[in-house]
């Protein structure tokens with residue numbers, strides 16, 4: 336493998352479209368992998384580390400003058416409002432990551448809406464800004480709960496990053512597109528920007544952050560992300576503050592969950608710095624808007640009803656000009 340300098344500039348002839356950098360602001364005891372062992376009503380009893388770990392991320396981003404989208408768990412925002420204000424003050428985009436970190440496909444629509452509105456209103460109250468971006472806990476918008484996308488539209492969200500186009504035991508929609516697309520619902524449309532997946536023929540390789548970033552050799556991750564850029568599209572990268580914290584308390588759980596959560600935590604910060612050296616990054620909304628400008632509005636569109644049929648008959652999409660960036 337060889338890595339060329341400034342790879343993004345080889346892909347787009349005009350101003351390069353950056354990639355999306357995203358952070359899910361939650362603590363080590365919030366993650367879905369341990370929810371069977373950690374009772375939500377006892378979250379307050381665990382020693383909190385999210386503030387220090389998020390501040391470490393903010394310092395890295397500040398040094399490199401990079402801005403990101405921070406999807407903040409409502410529970411964290413309620414317990415540490417100053418952290419929310421600090422993220423905002425440093426120029427980052429704020430998104431919602433639910434209030435209670437429940438997987439959407441385990442919820443009924445009314446419960447999802449209630450949790451969504453609670454987290455949205457809290458962030459709006461703290462920042463004075465509308466919240467337009469959403470990521471579900473554990474990428475849990477799947478065929479079992481496509482209705483969530485329409486509720487997001489109804490509650491004012493414009494960007495969702497919750498549909499992971501791969502197979503995984505806790506999430507994933509293998510038939511979903513790997514690039515940015517627009518979902519049309521009866522209540523309006525929403526942009527979907529999935530985590531980075533490199534696709535060649537029928538093969539899909541997730542490479543957008545989290546455990547994949549810690550598990551793969553760094554060179555492989557960089558090669559896959561560069562290959563996505565060569566396919567002419569930006570990618571979305573995600574990570575969590577606890578992934579930079581090798582000292583975090585260990586929780587009981589299955590061998591697989593513990594492996595995924597604790598593997599190679601000591602490498603994350605160094606790897607992140609290398610990643611930031613190699614690629615341009617920006618918040619989600621800015622990447623989508625810049626990408627649309629350069630594609631002149633020609634972008635995949637899926638109707639909500641078609642999403643429901645994905646697994647049955649494969650993907651049905653239309654490419655159509657939007658006449659500019661939709662809001």
Ligand SMILES: [Zn+2]
Pocket residue numbers: 359361366432436471472473
């Ligand atoms: Zn999460």
